[in-house]
Amino acid sequence: MTIEYRQITAAEHRSFGVAIERGFGGHYSPSQEQYRLDRLTLTPEMSMCAFDGGEIVGTSGAHPFETAVPGGAIIKNAGVTAVTVATTHRRQGLLNGMMKPLLRQERDKGQPVASLWASESIIYGRYGYGISIPHENFLIDTRKTKIKNSPEISGRIRFVNPDEARKLFPVAWEAAVNSHVGVPRRNDHHWDRWATGLNESGDGWSKPFLIVYEEDGKVLGYANYLVKELHVFGEHAHGMINADDVIHSSAASHAALWNHLLNVDLYDTLNTWRSPSDDSLPWMLEDQRQLERKPYDGVWYRLMDVAEALSTRTYLAEGSLVLEVEDSFIPEWGGRFELTGGPDGARCVPTTKAADITLPTASLAAIFLGGAKLGDLARAGRAEENTDGSIALADAMFATVRAPWCPMMF
Numbered sequence: 001m002t003i004e005y006r007q008i009t010a011a012e013h014r015s016f017g018v019a020i021e022r023g024f025g026g027h028y029s030p031s032q033e034q035y036r037l038d039r040l041t042l043t044p045e046m047s048m049c050a051f052d053g054g055e056i057v058g059t060s061g062a063h064p065f066e067t068a069v070p071g072g073a074i075i076k077n078a079g080v081t082a083v084t085v086a087t088t089h090r091r092q093g094l095l096n097g098m099m100k101p102l103l104r105q106e107r108d109k110g111q112p113v114a115s116l117w118a119s120e121s122i123i124y125g126r127y128g129y130g131i132s133i134p135h136e137n138f139l140i141d142t143r144k145t146k147i148k149n150s151p152e153i154s155g156r157i158r159f160v161n162p163d164e165a166r167k168l169f170p171v172a173w174e175a176a177v178n179s180h181v182g183v184p185r186r187n188d189h190h191w192d193r194w195a196t197g198l199n200e201s202g203d204g205w206s207k208p209f210l211i212v213y214e215e216d217g218k219v220l221g222y223a224n225y226l227v228k229e230l231h232v233f234g235e236h237a238h239g240m241i242n243a244d245d246v247i248h249s250s251a252a253s254h255a256a257l258w259n260h261l262l263n264v265d266l267y268d269t270l271n272t273w274r275s276p277s278d279d280s281l282p283w284m285l286e287d288q289r290q291l292e293r294k295p296y297d298g299v300w301y302r303l304m305d306v307a308e309a310l311s312t313r314t315y316l317a318e319g320s321l322v323l324e325v326e327d328s329f330i331p332e333w334g335g336r337f338e339l340t341g342g343p344d345g346a347r348c349v350p351t352t353k354a355a356d357i358t359l360p361t362a363s364l365a366a367i368f369l370g371g372a373k374l375g376d377l378a379r380a381g382r383a384e385e386n387t388d389g390s391i392a393l394a395d396a397m398f399a400t401v402r403a404p405w406c407p408m409m410f
């Protein structure tokens with residue numbers, strides 16, 4: 001079997017869609033409009049596929065995202081997506097074969113990092129990805145607790161229709177991009193594709209309810225949620241509420257949106273996912289025990305240009321460290337780097353000085369946005385301290401005021 005790895009051509013676009021959908025266990029039958037939007041978002045240039053005898057048997061691609069890093073600078077971020085291998089070709093090394101050309105292609109576009117959501121958590125560590133944005137999923141019985149503490153809320157919540165949502169949600173999203181590390185900036189084609197789902201319902205769930213939080217006419221947050229009735233005739237009314245997105249850019253927008261979601265009478269089992277690991281909702285509740293928290297690995301990052309990535313962010317404490325970064329998947333992307341940084345900026349360059357810390361590239365990805373502590377990784381055997389005190393210094397430097405967050409699955 002000879003496998004060829006290359007981008008798709010424009011003529012292969014529908015086969016690309018068929019292969020992706022089939023790889024995830026579905027059938028590709030988009031409406032005309034969805035197909036038009038798929039062609040605009042899943043372009044040949046962002047693809048990297050495996051072909052057997054001219055047939056697509058493996059798919060992958062990367063969206064050209066931009067995200068903030070600690071300190072507020074925006075970096076280019078390859079949002080890896082659509083990774084599948086046909087069931088006829090699995091466990092024969094095709095993902096191993098696709099990942100390298102995909103990463104090289106994306107780095108050549110000037111993107112120092114790549115990121116992804118993993119369908120299964122055992123897949124991507126071998127390629128140098130580390131868990132960078134851990135999240136939490138929440139389950140709340142809203143009959144048993146209410147909001148007791150809240151910052152002052154000067155704005156208001158109102159319902160919007162899908163057309164207004166398509167206009168206003170991107171404004172709130174951009175505010176979230178600028179106020180949180182890790183929220184990917186999305187282009188208009190992404191928003192159009194997302195908006196096609198706003199009139200859909202299924203499996204007993206309502207169509208989405210769409211709300212915005214505004215202060216002086218400025219949109220600072222939004223939520224979209226679905227409800228489903230569960231009550232049995234003759235018993236008290238009861239149902240589930242599923243908050244798909246709770247997008248906020250300030251303490252007030254966060255509190256106002258959650259206050260709304262916890263007060264949708266008759267729908268009392270509130271499910272939500274992708275909350276940042278430092279979400280303040282538990283601290284707002286009268287009874288924290290009524291909030292079940294489930295940690296989730298969230299978004300994985302892969303550093304493709306260590307020097308560029310580390311020099312773009314700022315560091316909470318001043319310091320200088322030499323890091324020996326081991327990259328077993330693409331060795332030339334590893335090496336020894338001297339990082340000198342602080343709250344005002346940083347410089348990271350290759351060096352031949354002795355290394356203070358030796359770590360695999362996945363461990364560096366895990367601490368890159370402040371989502372993990374190097375001390376924790378070191379105690380798990382995932383980093384080695386060569387100079388006493390250097391791991392404590394790394395933790396003081398890489399620490400961030402807020403946890404990173406990526407409220408969008410891609």
Ligand SMILES: CC(C)(COP(=O)(O)OP(=O)(O)OC[C@H]1O[C@@H](n2cnc3c(N)ncnc32)[C@H](O)[C@@H]1OP(=O)(O)O)[C@@H](O)C(=O)NCCC(=O)NCCS
Pocket residue numbers: 023024082083084085086089090091092093094095096097117118119120122123126
């Ligand atoms: C995940 C998937 C793309 C892997 O493709 P593949 O071609 O079978 O992977 P490879 O043969 O290149 O295997 C790569 C390595 O990962 C391991 N691996 C990959 N997927 C795995 C899985 N689901 N469970 C256990 N191990 C897995 C393989 O054992 C192999 O390990 P090795 O290199 O140490 O030998 C494929 O199983 C798939 O399409 N799954 C369904 C869609 C999906 O979940 N995609 C990922 C979206 S994030």
